[in-house]
Amino acid sequence: MIRLLAAVSAAAVLMAGPVQAQEVDRAAVNRIVDQGFNHSEVMQTAAHLTDRIGGRMTNSPQMRETERWAQERFRDWGLSNVRTEGFEFGRGWSIVQSSARMTSPRPIALRAIPVAWTPGTNGTVSGEVILAPMATPGDLEKWRGKLAGKIVLISAPTVAPDPTEPAFRRLTDAELAERNVYGQPTHNHAATERGVQSSSRDDFPLRLDAFLAEEGALGWIRMAYRDGGLVHGAGYTHHVGRTPTLPGMEIAAEDYRRLVRLSIAGTAPTVEMMSEVRFHDEDINAYNVLADIPGTDRSGEYVMAGAHFDSWVAADGAVDNAAGTAVVMEAARILRTLNVRPKRTIRFALWNGEEQGLFGSLAYVDRHLATRAPLEDPALAALPNNRTWRARWPIQPREGYSDLVAYFNLDNGSGRIRGINAEGNLAAVPVLEDWLEPFASMGATTVSPRSAGGTDHVYLQTVGVPGFQFIQDPLDYSSRLHHSSLDSYDHLKPEDLRQAAVILASVLLSAANSDEPLPRMPLPTRPTDTDPFPFPGGN
Amino acid sequence: MIRLLAAVSAAAVLMAGPVQAQEVDRAAVNRIVDQGFNHSEVMQTAAHLTDRIGGRMTNSPQMRETERWAQERFRDWGLSNVRTEGFEFGRGWSIVQSSARMTSPRPIALRAIPVAWTPGTNGTVSGEVILAPMATPGDLEKWRGKLAGKIVLISAPTVAPDPTEPAFRRLTDAELAERNVYGQPTHNHAATERGVQSSSRDDFPLRLDAFLAEEGALGWIRMAYRDGGLVHGAGYTHHVGRTPTLPGMEIAAEDYRRLVRLSIAGTAPTVEMMSEVRFHDEDINAYNVLADIPGTDRSGEYVMAGAHFDSWVAADGAVDNAAGTAVVMEAARILRTLNVRPKRTIRFALWNGEEQGLFGSLAYVDRHLATRAPLEDPALAALPNNRTWRARWPIQPREGYSDLVAYFNLDNGSGRIRGINAEGNLAAVPVLEDWLEPFASMGATTVSPRSAGGTDHVYLQTVGVPGFQFIQDPLDYSSRLHHSSLDSYDHLKPEDLRQAAVILASVLLSAANSDEPLPRMPLPTRPTDTDPFPFPGGN
Structure with missing residues (x-):
């Protein structure tokens, strides 16, 4: 594991208060590794999403089939509280x-x-x-x-x-x-x-x-x-x-x-x-699919993993993002099969409407975590939520704001997990390092302080909830597969997806069982303009 | 220019007799460079072959159109003796x-x-x-x-x-x-x-x-x-x-x-x-297209450049081989435009039926240069020429056998010329080096003693006529273009094709005007089996 410079780590500790070493349950790791490598179903899940269903455009018949099928799989595996949550999207x-x-x-x-x-x-x-x-x-x-x-x-x-x-x-x-x-x-x-x-x-x-x-x-x-x-x-x-x-x-x-x-x-x-x-106008709502492994304590706290399960349709939406979907579903299957009893609830989320603007994950944030003040101009106030979100202050936390202690997103294709982006949350770095540490020999070595954009953790970040995107090997995602007519099952990497599911399952369990919730950033308030003179030489 | 080891060069001189330094006409080089870089038409030619005509399968209507069009272009440019030579190929x-x-x-x-x-x-x-x-x-x-x-x-x-x-x-x-x-x-x-x-x-x-x-x-x-x-x-x-x-x-x-x-x-x-x-059965003959710049002496000697102009049809046959075709045609245009008066005739050949087995160039060899004794078994004797050619001995030179003093082939895609393969003809190495020397600064530096196979110079080689294939930059020829649905004009490189036409034109002129014909290998006779015990450890 590559660690931060000592000075930065020390600063992080100072800012966040004492961070306990986050013990990972090593026996659980071995059971997860066994289930994830010797009894994996991740490629069967990916094959159904890609070969059998194919491209999954939000509100298309293929996506409706996927919504049904994903719930069925979660129920088959014994997940609890399997449900959809709708949000207005538009035409199929x-x-x-x-x-x-x-x-x-x-x-x-x-x-x-x-x-x-x-x-x-x-x-x-x-x-x-x-x-x-x-x-x-x-x-x-x-x-x-x-x-x-x-x-x-x-x-x-x-x-x-x-x-x-x-x-x-x-x-x-x-x-x-x-x-x-x-x-x-x-x-x-x-x-x-x-x-x-x-x-x-x-x-x-x-x-x-x-x-x-x-x-x-x-x-x-x-x-x-x-x-x-x-x-x-x-x-x-x-x-x-x-x-x-x-x-x-x-x-x-x-x-x-x-x-x-x-x-x-x-x-x-x-x-x-x-x-x-x-065109499909029977229902203009799109639906996220959610499923839980209930926690044993009564705190209401939960950890969550998610991936968008919608895609474009030039091919079968394999690396974007049947890969992440299959990994999240496989992590759910692994943890249910092992019959884990986590302290906090573990929630699995399949987001819809991601490709057109992260609509599904934003709807979740707005509904469960925090909303933002409306804009005064009625024309602007009528725009879709994702167009105005970042410009609206202040942020108004909802009742469940503090319950979600960590969210983990997967949406960078089929490459194995090489680490995680801490999204500027320096206090979380050593904790994330502890949770990843058992998997260094599988290539997951790096907790980066940086941010990753463009997918379903970003709206959680905008309201100060710890949402992270894993670092994955890029493979041929950007060069030829992302959104293209080549994005079919062929270019998925079974070894990489099994590794990702094992690591995600373990990290979720560690997060669900940790003594302390993961350190958070303060609730964002309207920040100061970084650059008062935004022209060359202005500063 | 990368030269052979001195010892090998010396041996070549010994074997072939004294080789004169082959003076290149430097003034002609400059005129060729000007015509080939400042007044090039090679991409217009390539565009017609690819965009306008498209895939050119032997004996298809598209190939018939190409046969007509290529002759017309040669005539437009003032080439002499523009003609076709037919050979039996089969169905269109x-x-x-x-x-x-x-x-x-x-x-x-x-x-x-x-x-x-x-x-x-x-x-x-x-x-x-x-x-x-x-x-x-x-x-x-x-x-x-x-x-x-x-x-x-x-x-x-x-x-x-x-x-x-x-x-x-x-x-x-x-x-x-x-x-x-x-x-x-x-x-x-x-x-x-x-x-x-x-x-x-x-x-x-x-x-x-x-x-x-x-x-x-x-x-x-x-x-x-x-x-x-x-x-x-x-x-x-x-x-x-x-x-x-x-x-x-x-x-x-x-x-x-x-x-x-x-x-x-x-x-x-x-x-x-x-x-x-x-299917097109009106004429089962395919046609090579030939055109000359007549020589000024009466020796009957000639030099020749060629490329196959047929292709497969998954795309437009651009790098295989509108590229080589356009370069050969452009070299003809350049030399005619400069109104050169070479000592030996310069012949331009567009070969047909290459993709199915080098049928066109073999037909030329068999008709003009040398044939080989038939096989005795009547069933074998009835097989197409290219199936039995190499097994038939002896070689019987035809009347024009010695007239063709050098042949230059282009069929490795759109990459610029980096040198030429001497095909084991060590005596020719220093001569080829002299002819290439003015173009070292364009990347054409290497005369390799090696052989290249798989295209239209090989049947000349089989009868001892000096036939050479240029060494070209590979670009993306083998990785994705050769015979594929991507082989369209987009992946041609104008700078490379212009360079190749300039070099080909100059090398042809040097060969046509050289004092001595290019050194040849002896007429092949049935060689000795290299390995009398062809099993591991047998030698």
Whole structure:
């Protein structure tokens, strides 16, 4: 285990008061290791999520099936209080089938996926393409009068990158050591508040859609942001009343550039788009799935592990995030199978609506832990919770605020656990180190003081609840799998997922049984702007 | 420039007689550099071959168009004696459209391509899959009675490899230096003759097809040999009278493994295959395209550059081998534009039927340079030329045998030229070094004594004519592009192709104007078996 510099550790002790050595139950570790390596079911769980169910877009039929199936599995394993908690998300959307072809100057199939929450083509749509890159509202006017009857190529083509780095890698000791440096938080309230008022991820797509419809375009095509024939298909127009009118597809970068080159060479291609999709409006709520192993004391305190179980649908949502889901479920299975009787309740959470903005975990925070004051401007107050959350002060703790003593998140793919990010909670570092210590020989050596963003622990962090994301080996998550058409079971690593489940189970048990709750950061109050003169040389 | 050890060079001089320093015309080099870098058309040529024409399967309509277009370009540029030379190849085959879907237990599109020269599905074929790996005739019997009404998964699934090496790379100085080691030729006549009698590349596919048809299978699917969602589609049943009866497709490794896992998990999937293909039997000859810059002397001697211009059709045949084709054509354009008047004729050759067995270049060798005695066994004598060529002795030089003084081949993708393989012709090494010397600062530094196989210079080598393949930077040719669905224009490197055209043009001019013809190896006669006791420890 790589430890912090002594001076920093000493400071942490000073700030947080005396921290007891957190004894890990070594006998329990061995039982967990046996169950997790010799009787593992993590890959069976992952296979069902990926091969059998496939892509799990929030509020799609596949996600409804997943919600049912996950509860059933938790019940089969004997978890308690298995339940869903709903929150407003918007429309469901699913692909029945789709394809795209260039039909002139020569016929060729294009690797394509409808962009999420765009309407279908109602048969096929065929038209000449026109390259008209539009990425901001300011780009629209220059194309006025030129798009009628066209299929519009909205992305500016980029040069194909050379893959000179390995797609797949594990963290080196040096890289782990580099994470062992505290990073100061920065604050800029003006920027935060501008962020609230500026466009959300569906504003520009809707404005573009309106412009294209007004101009009489037939549909639009964007370029995949990765090469290698991959497609992704992410889109954000899921809120009720915010569905675009024109079909939009993403095609592989290679296919897109070919269309552009042929256009430039003077033979503007004709393309045929076919997209059969369904909208699902029966229930606009999405559902988190929760399940408990009840604690033996009456404190009401609990520890929690979570992972989002929704995904995109270009493939089967394997590393993002059937991997984390299967590990959380496997940790639940292991601990139930061992019939542990923890002092604190252990809760398992499968979050929904993560891909579109961490909606599920935020709903949990807002409902159970703390809320934040509304904004005064009624237009801003009506925005979705995740758009304004960070700009609203003060934080108002709810009754259960102190009950959740630690939350552990998994959402970095299939790589084994190499440590955990302490999220600036220096007092927690030595405790987390104690809990990880039995697993150093499995590669889990590092408690970093740093923060990790972008997934379901961050809203707990925003209200001062200790929420952590594990450090995992990156493998080929970012290089080719994340959100892509390659994200299928094939690229899951069984050894890594078994390791992660064993470590998660043990850490949860240690946290549930520790004498003292994990040290917390003070309740956040509106911090001081870090930089009063935010321009170069201002400080 | 990396030179051979002095001792080896001295030996080469001894063997071949005095070798004059081969003066390169420096003024011509500058004109070639200017034309090739400041007025290049190599990427326009490559774009037409890839984007506009696309995949160019021998005897397909696309290849017929390419044959016409290439001649037209040569004529536009003022080449002389632009012509085709035909040779018997077999049936043409082209894909109109195709798709494959898993329809149960859930619908999902599969990344698929029909295997070349398999028949279409005549609508769609739908059936349950069965995993029945069959790679040799001995595998067939174990599946008898089990395949009726099924779509047969014929590949044994492999574990997805981790891409821990960069997909794209250039040769290091150390790697180039390693090539500077002579490799002795080895000979084993018994093995060569066994090779003649053993199966060709279409024997097992046809035997498998007959077995599957007899068993009542509906069709078959094989797994792509690369991961990453790529497909390839190579097949070899192009000879007349050797067309299989059942449709066969290749699907992406990830899609294939999903079918296998679902089968193993107890929910054998149903798959729908659709393959609309055409056979083209109007002309079973394929055509090489030849064009000359006539020499000024009357010796009849000529130098030649060539590249195959046929391709597979999973993508647009860009690095294999629009790249080499465009470089050869560009060298022709450069030299014609400069209006060079070489002493010897310079010939440009675009070979056909390379992908199925170097048929085009072999036809040229057999017609113009040398033939080999027929085999006595009439069954063996009836086999295609390329199956028996190496086992037939003696070699019978034709009238033009000595006229071709050097041949230069390009077929290693889009990487720049780093040197040339002397193919064991040690006497030629210092001459080739002289011709390359002006281009050391462009990275072309190495004359290797080694051989390179697998492309259109090898049949010239088999009859003792100096035929060479350039050494090129590998880039991502082998890792992901060669024969794959990613082989489109995007992955061509303009700087590299311009460099290659400049060097090829200059080397051709040097070879055409050199005082002496390039040193040759003696006419091959049946060599001695290298190893009389071919078992471990036998020598």
